[in-house]
Amino acid sequence: MLSKHTVIEWFDERVVLLNAQNGRVFELNPTAALMWDKLQTNPSLAAEFLVKNGYSHDEAVGLIGEFVDHLLDAGLVEK
Numbered sequence: 884m885l886s887k888h889t890v891i892e893w894f895d896e897r898v899v900l901l902n903a904q905n906g907r908v909f910e911l912n913p914t915a916a917l918m919w920d921k922l923q924t925n926p927s928l929a930a931e932f933l934v935k936n937g938y939s940h941d942e943a944v945g946l947i948g949e950f951v952d953h954l955l956d957a958g959l960v961e962k
Contacts, residue, residue, distance in 0.1 A: 884960060884961050884962070885923075886904075886958055886959055888905075889902060889958075896916060898910070898916040898920075904958065907957060907958075917932065918947070922947070922951070929947050930943040
């Protein structure tokens with residue numbers, strides 16, 4: 884779930900996320916931006932995307948977990 888303090892702006896293929904509570908800004912590269920979009924709409928599509936790009940299913944799940952952990956640590960999403 885998106886944190887109530889998160890502000891999102893799309894710039895072409897990039898996403899900038901702002902934690903308005905602490906002022907930290909995060910820029911996602913095009914791949915991470917696509918992952919962000921897929922996680923917002925249908926999380927299983929995020930794993931499919933990674934598998935189609937050469938990762939095993941287990942690797943994809945691990946990468947998604949790491950990505951979500953970073954978002955949680957940054958206060959951009961909440962459980």
